[in-house]
Amino acid sequence: MEQLDISPKTARLLISCPDKPGIVAGVSQFLFQSGANILDASQHSTDPAEGLFFMRMELEIQEQPGFQQAFQERVATPLQMEWQFSYSHHRKRMAILVSAYDHCMLDLLWRWRSGELQVDIPLVISNHNSLENDCKQLGIPFYYLPVTAATKEEQEAAIVQLLREHQVDFMVLARYMQILSPQFVSLYPHRIINIHHSFLPAFAGARPYQHAYNRGVKLIGATAHYVTDELDEGPIIEQDVARVTHKHAVADLVMLGRDIERHVLTRAVKAHIDDRVMVIGNKTIVF
Amino acid sequence: MEQLDISPKTARLLISCPDKPGIVAGVSQFLFQSGANILDASQHSTDPAEGLFFMRMELEIQEQPGFQQAFQERVATPLQMEWQFSYSHHRKRMAILVSAYDHCMLDLLWRWRSGELQVDIPLVISNHNSLENDCKQLGIPFYYLPVTAATKEEQEAAIVQLLREHQVDFMVLARYMQILSPQFVSLYPHRIINIHHSFLPAFAGARPYQHAYNRGVKLIGATAHYVTDELDEGPIIEQDVARVTHKHAVADLVMLGRDIERHVLTRAVKAHIDDRVMVIGNKTIVF
């Protein structure tokens, strides 16, 4: 029989429920009685018309049998609560899907190697083979799955197979230039993060830097969002911009944009890893 | 007979012409021979397909008869140049058109009072009378011209009349909530500056803060542009953004947006006053 590790652990509790008095009292009372210490807490109430309450807590807590069942019965059910509980030391498993541009993938891998991203990366999947060497040098399995119109469906099935084999929790499209099918997207709701190289909703679709150049904007941007069936329309997690001038040709925008893309994507991925993102309708709460 | 003031003056020279070798040499040689000293210069060449050259110079120069005619004959004509020359001490005359929101107008008036905006403000025109007192306290004539569907045409004619009487060089729409007719716009090409309360081209049209809220963007912005016949489609002079979160209701976006709007508008107006803006197609060069 395996012995329970009773050293204190850090855990995260996310909840959402109809807003009413007593939620914080109910949750914190239960946690106190369970020996948990609240290290940090953030909450958000939507406007009264919607009437929803969201909270994220970081806890210091010992692993204990029956904790989650008791929470369900004594707190969640009475308050009609949806919730999620996870220990911080249970590292999520993140897949990266990438095409030929390396900057977003490399930034993620670097931060993973440096310990900045507390995540496991069991595999990288690409429809090009140009980044295989970069992955191998860091010891990360690389799968080359080229896609044509004829093989798209079949290759998506192969991707799903790989994600399952590697028990992937969520995936990052680090400039993956293929549109995923609704079937695929439905398997990973709010668990596919894409980086779009514009300040959405401006310049959705293809070639945003060219369109930004044509319009003569004075800032270019990038947007990290969860993928939904509507292209470039999913819940936005993070955005940022950089200043440009008439001096910048399209190629300059592309180069400048690389830095914005990778920072925006990294911040979004970090927030997801740390269970800081909750989705409400087509919007996010980022605690 | 009036005596010519021969103390050194600061002047600005703007030129645009087909790009070819020798332009800087030709212009600077002429200026040197005219006793002018180049205090600052900026230039821009478009890509070879367009092949256009733009330059802005700040000069130290004595007023002298025949200078502009000589420049036309010896420099501008041979180089097929469009150009504009103005002394810095000839202050432009700026009209402000405003509705009920005061923040953009007040910011302009403050900076004018403090000497930050080197411009004359002969009048403010509004379709509301709520800001009359603010203008009067600063000694600026205020004209109240309410607009209804029935009186729109007639009031626009009244505005044109006022602008002419006051010899206005350019005007600023400091949150003026009326759409100007093409006839009006055509009288002041690239001389009407509007502030739109979004990061264009995102959220063009009405109620941009509401739309930004609905989309769940993480940044809101503002855009200053020259007015053209296409609503919110004119050449962009300046843009900026501010970070927002899920905590911000629409009213918060409106409040935060006020600061972005006034800074963006102020920077655009300053650039216009200092003859730093040149228009090429539907884009600007801001030196």
Next chain:
Amino acid sequence: MEQLDISPKTARLLISCPDKPGIVAGVSQFLFQSGANILDASQHSTDPAEGLFFMRMELEIQEQPGFQQAFQERVATPLQMEWQFSYSHHRKRMAILVSAYDHCMLDLLWRWRSGELQVDIPLVISNHNSLENDCKQLGIPFYYLPVTAATKEEQEAAIVQLLREHQVDFMVLARYMQILSPQFVSLYPHRIINIHHSFLPAFAGARPYQHAYNRGVKLIGATAHYVTDELDEGPIIEQDVARVTHKHAVADLVMLGRDIERHVLTRAVKAHIDDRVMVIGNKTIVF
């Protein structure tokens, strides 16, 4: 006998105490039993060596007799808690001390007029008389108290007298160019907000823009802090910077700096008004 207003009110509760499990549970349980709804909550624990816990809550609560006494007895005393409770509709009374520069004062007055600053401004005190008219036009009493080396002590006493008469809660030094005596400062601990025109600790003391110019920095900044006996050394509430280049003379830095100063000061004053600032040692927690 005055009748108690039982309509729901918004209030803010700030607490600090030794960190231990059960604080949130204890506070929220008490609030729930008192009929209060927690609208928002933020908390912060210092590192274990210090072992302190800080929390700010926004509540919806009816005014009720005995509430504060009960909180003291049942929650604060057992947890060795320092705390502060205030209704949002009890507007703080803010004095502005100013010298000859108008930008910081005018920005505060504008935002007050527009409703952005939920505060009362019973008076402005200045050692110059140049801003009297601006205050009068907004209906704010202006006191001119010129200061010389000989009259400094006496005028400070006059200021204290005025602050008491007007029941001032806190004051803002909106570019007030006089150093306050330790006696004065000790009367208003963490209730005097100063704006220093540099990114502290760089360029403390006089003429920071000149020193920034001499050093050739590429960013200039401003710092809002609580005043303590150590000049420019008090707890920092807010800071920001703006980019500058070799083109900027000292006068340009001064002009650019005006915008940074007023934004930084405004944000600090807002945070103070909303009871978002807690002081720990010589540092602030800004919730």
Next chain:
Amino acid sequence: MEQLDISPKTARLLISCPDKPGIVAGVSQFLFQSGANILDASQHSTDPAEGLFFMRMELEIQEQPGFQQAFQERVATPLQMEWQFSYSHHRKRMAILVSAYDHCMLDLLWRWRSGELQVDIPLVISNHNSLENDCKQLGIPFYYLPVTAATKEEQEAAIVQLLREHQVDFMVLARYMQILSPQFVSLYPHRIINIHHSFLPAFAGARPYQHAYNRGVKLIGATAHYVTDELDEGPIIEQDVARVTHKHAVADLVMLGRDIERHVLTRAVKAHIDDRVMVIGNKTIVF
């Protein structure tokens, strides 16, 4: 006999001289007669007390014998000019000196690999051996020269030897934790770029993140500067900051700081590579 390549080249011309009328005319006239086209030009005049003129030009020009000698005789000598001329295709040779922190070095190598930095990197020198593998994978020679108090002088001589063998033009201290001797610095005036992990002049010296934490600043920064004999006092090339709060422990500041450090260093290195930096006294002009 080698044949001259007469295809058009891009070149950069930097000049500084006493300010007087006719400089631009003289230079541009000479360039026009030499068949050079001015692609871009920036200039700066210091205030009249100093009376200095600086200019950077990008030219399209054919390689031609005698060009530089003619420029010296006909332009530079009459105008008492210091100047520097270089073809853009002559890539500078950059050495990187690094200790154990990898982020700055890796960022430079990445951008070099992607073509963003138009420079040759003949070698990396380190007093640790931990980054050898990263360099080897990119094909860059790595020299491990550990330093102790006893070997410091000898190892510096070894570094100089390596720099000479590899014909290094300038070097980057990418978090190199050794202080270079005045003798070493004097060999590479304004050709050693250091990144300091604070917003200088704040927190000069060791452990700036700890000091920033202790002071409770709301922004942390980084500074890239040329190395001089005065530690952390050389001419500043670039600076930037990031926002922090009371939530950030020292370790968080270190992590956040990594991003600022590498961006600031990269921008400074780019400016140096592109001959955009001129030094005047202890300050820089960055065109």
